[in-house]
Amino acid sequence: MSILVDHCGVEAEEKKVHDVEWSEKEIELGFVVPHANSFGHTFRDYDAESQRQAGVENFYRTNHINQTFQFVKKMREQYGKLDRIEMSIWECCELLNNVVDESDPDLDEPQIEHLLQTAEAIRKDYPNEDWLHLTALIHDLGKVLLLPSFGGLPQWAVVGDTYPVGCAFDESIVHHKYFKENPDFNNPSYNTKYGVYSAGCGLNNVMLSWGHDDYMYLVAKENHTTLPSAAMFIIRYHSFYALHRAGVYKHLMSDDDFHNLNWLQIFNKYDLYSKSKVRIDVEKVKPYYLSLIDKYFPDKLKW
Numbered sequence: 001m002s003i004l005v006d007h008c009g010v011e012a013e014e015k016k017v018h019d020v021e022w023s024e025k026e027i028e029l030g031f032v033v034p035h036a037n038s039f040g041h042t043f044r045d046y047d048a049e050s051q052r053q054a055g056v057e058n059f060y061r062t063n064h065i066n067q068t069f070q071f072v073k074k075m076r077e078q079y080g081k082l083d084r085i086e087m088s089i090w091e092c093c094e095l096l097n098n099v100v101d102e103s104d105p106d107l108d109e110p111q112i113e114h115l116l117q118t119a120e121a122i123r124k125d126y127p128n129e130d131w132l133h134l135t136a137l138i139h140d141l142g143k144v145l146l147l148p149s150f151g152g153l154p155q156w157a158v159v160g161d162t163y164p165v166g167c168a169f170d171e172s173i174v175h176h177k178y179f180k181e182n183p184d185f186n187n188p189s190y191n192t193k194y195g196v197y198s199a200g201c202g203l204n205n206v207m208l209s210w211g212h213d214d215y216m217y218l219v220a221k222e223n224h225t226t227l228p229s230a231a232m233f234i235i236r237y238h239s240f241y242a243l244h245r246a247g248v249y250k251h252l253m254s255d256d257d258f259h260n261l262n263w264l265q266i267f268n269k270y271d272l273y274s275k276s277k278v279r280i281d282v283e284k285v286k287p288y289y290l291s292l293i294d295k296y297f298p299d300k301l302k303w
């Protein structure tokens with residue numbers, strides 16, 4: 001039997017573990033990282049030969065060409081108004097029944113499954129951190145941007161990994177080659193290590209490619225959630241794999257960012273490796289999550 005151990009900035013390495021040791025490990029570690037996704041590939045294998053992968057690559061091509069500094073600025077201003085809809089967090093979870101993410105090589109289930117799988121997995125290992133359970137439940141709610149009532153944005157403007165705009169695109173970003181067709185790639189104001197930013201300026205001052213992360217962060221902040229800053233950091237940067245997995249762009253981080261990064265790295269293990277075909281009984285867990293929503297959010301939120 002084998003488990004995959006994945007470290008920040010280090011290639012996934014495979015460790016052989018005997019069956020006896022395995023059961024001990026399971027008790028000790030709680031959540032066990034599966035060795036393959038539901039399609040039989042390793043997780044986040046963007047070079048696997050498959051039909052799904054071709055779609056994912058095409059997704060990143062369009063994403064990398066179109067996410068420019070000006071585009072992100074425009075979207076933040078527009079969506080920051082939160083003048084589209086009023087609804088509760090749970091109503092939003094239910095909307096995700098109708099959303100499938102085309103950027104994801106590991107999951108083709110409706111997104112509500114992923115929210116519950118992530119939250120339930122993290123809840124088992126961190127039973128006392130209720131804020132973390134709720135963070136997991138809501139981290140991908142921003143994907144409602146795909147729905148017509150939210151402007152029906154194309155997939156490239158909603159899902160996929162995120163990265164800073166306004167400075168050089170790091171080579172560790174998935175399918176980096178497609179940035180060559182992004183107008184910012186050859187713009188001297190935007191294509192240097194620091195670009196429009198300065199050393200240690202803090203991620204709060206850095207614009208990331210537009211998508212579900214930053215949108216949900218804006219929704220939570222503007223509706224005055226009482227979730228802690230680590231939760232807000234997770235929501236906002238969970239797709240920023242160049243930072244939390246490859247360990248680059250650290251030159252832009254502040255001390256607070258470093259502290260919150262620890263929580264994000266814990267969270268990522270559950271976000272990524274809980275993706276499976278195993279369904280959670282929604283009605284069974286709903287009362288628990290409703291109580292958390294009540295604790296940390298108003299009844300109705302502006303979206």
Ligand SMILES: O[C@H]1[C@H](O)[C@@H](O)[C@H](O)[C@@H](O)[C@H]1O
Pocket residue numbers: 101103104105140159160161162238239240241
């Ligand atoms: O395909 C996935 C998916 O869209 C996730 O929600 C996002 O957080 C990941 O970073 C991305 O790679």
Ligand SMILES: [Fe+2]
Pocket residue numbers: 139140212238239
């Ligand atoms: Fe996400």
Ligand SMILES: [Fe+2]
Pocket residue numbers: 114118139140271
């Ligand atoms: Fe997720």
